[in-house]
Amino acid sequence: MARLAINGGTPAARDLFKLIPAWPTYSEKEKKALIEVLESRKWCRIYPGSRAELFETAFAEYHHAKHGIAVANGTVALELALKAVGVKQGDKVIVPAVTFIASASAATELGAIPIFADVDPETGNISPASVREIVEREDGVKAVVAVHYGGNPVNFDELKPFLSRRGIKLIEDCAHAHGSEWRGRRVGAIGDMGGFSFQESKSLTAGEGGIVLTDNDEYANKARLIHNIGRVVGRPGYEHYILSSNYRMTEFQAALLLSKLDEFKEQVEKKHRNGEYLAGLLRKIGGVEPQKMEEGVTKRGYYYFVFRYDEEEFGGVPKERFIEALRAEGVPADVGYGMPLYKQKAFSREAFLEVMPPGTEYPGYDQMYLPGAEEFTRREVTMLHYILLAEREALDLVAAAIEKIKENAHELAR
Ligand SMILES: Cc1ncc(COP(=O)(O)O)c(C=O)c1O
Incomplete structure (x- = not known):
């Protein structure tokens, strides 16, 4: 029987790193x-005719949106979207409990209060039932930030009509979801507005960068003004129509993004196919269940390839030990964000109230326990999207490494 690499055996996926593009x-x-x-x-x-403008048009068109406003990063993209739809100090914004912290800090930067919704432990996405429950319970909910976790589109059928009937704005956090589709339409402007990130690890990148998409003319005009310190885009000078900040993307960022766009589109297709292939391999092994996708998902963009680890199927080996063993075999696996956001120090009473306007009530984050979020983070294992840019022999190595650990789990239990 093969000895596990963590115990000195030969790594099952020793050559994997050579097969994944840098x-x-x-x-x-x-x-x-x-x-x-x-x-x-x-x-x-x-200036008029900028590369940023060309990129806005090209990316919005690819993502089936009428308008794009390019910005400095994905964090300010979300802030800009929240501002443009009218979120103000003291308003409540529903955010999934499992995501990157910017999905929530975009609200606090405006003095708005994040209210954490539970996530579905199988999809990793915000739970529509939890959103409904919060909307019934809380006054003052103005918007929902729905994250397409890992690139997995949220269930728009359940979220969108419910929210629009109540005048609550739906902001898509698409930082993971470049190229993802729901019922044949790419994400970003299916809700009221969507924000993307082009940070270095993302599937389309300029090191830093972001964009806001929308089909709504009024929100787009407002976002353009706000992102340019109240100036009309393409009209330099000192005429300002609103007090705001500078969110602009540089021409270097825009040039990089424009020149990568065609390659990126091909990569989306390849990652979608390879993601299905890898998911099929994992299902055969058992105990490493790929992230569930709703029936409405017609194309899966990727930031993370996610699977749920079942300790029982691996002889009681804890997830952290499994990940160590998997890395030793040569597979770059990780835990995602590691914990629900309400457990972050930034959401302790002291740290939260320090950044919020005087008089803000502490929403009791430190007492929260959302079962879906807890289960999802306990079992979640992630691999970054570019593993899916390798050829299938590389994905076979990933599956072989997991299988080897499963067969030799007794070596880890000892
Ligand atoms: C879900 C999510 N939202 C927002 C962001 C913020 O993007 P940026 O890093 O470009 O500010 C990220 C980036 O890591 C993210 O993963």
Whole structure:
């Protein structure tokens, strides 16, 4: 029987790292695009005909949205979206308990209060039942930030009509979901507004960057003004129509994103196919169940490939020990965000009240226990999306490494 690599055996996926492209990918095309911006001496987007404008049009079109507003990063994209739909200080914003902290801090930056909804332990997405329960219970809910977790679209059929009947705005956090589709439509402008991130680890990247998408003309106009310190885009000078901040994307970011766009579109297709292939391999092993997708998901973009680890099926080996063993076999696995957000120090009474306007009541985050969020984070194992850019022999190695650990779990239990 093979000895586990963590105990000195030969790693089952020893050559995997050679088969996964180094991330982020780039070529001569990106170098040329960056040099062009440098030499143009137009590094800022404030002039008409900017690269940022070209990127906004191209990305919005790809994502089936009418408008795009390019910004500096994904965190401010969410802030901008919340501002544009009218969220104000003291309003409540429902956020899933399992996500990157920016999904919630975008609200607190406006003085609004995040209310955590539970997540479905199988999909990792915000639970529509939990959202309904909060809306019935709480006054002052103005918006929901729905994260397409790992790239897995949320259930729009259950969320959208319910929220729009009550005038509650639906903001899609698409930082994981470039290329994802719900019933044939790409995410981002299915809700009222959507925010994307182009941070280095994301599936389309310029190191930093973001964009807000919407079909709503009024929100788009407002977002354009707000993101440009109250100026009209393409009209430099000192006419300002609203007091706000500077969220603009640079021309270097826009040039990188534009030159990567075609390659990215092909990568979405490949990752979708490879994701299905890897999910099929894991289902055969058992005890490593791929993240469930709703029937409405027609294309899966990826930030994370996620699976749920079942300790019982692995002879009682705890997840953290399983991940250590899997890494030793050569598979770059991780735990995702590791805990529900309400357990972060930033949501302790002291830390929360310090950043909130005087008079804000503490919502009792430190007493929270949401069963779906707890179960999901306890069992979640993640791999970053670029593993799905490798050829299938690489995914076979991933499955072989997991299978080897399962067969030799007794070595870890000892
Ligand atoms: C779900 C989610 N929302 C928002 C963000 C914020 O994006 P950025 O890092 O570009 O500010 C991220 C980025 O990690 C994210 O994963």
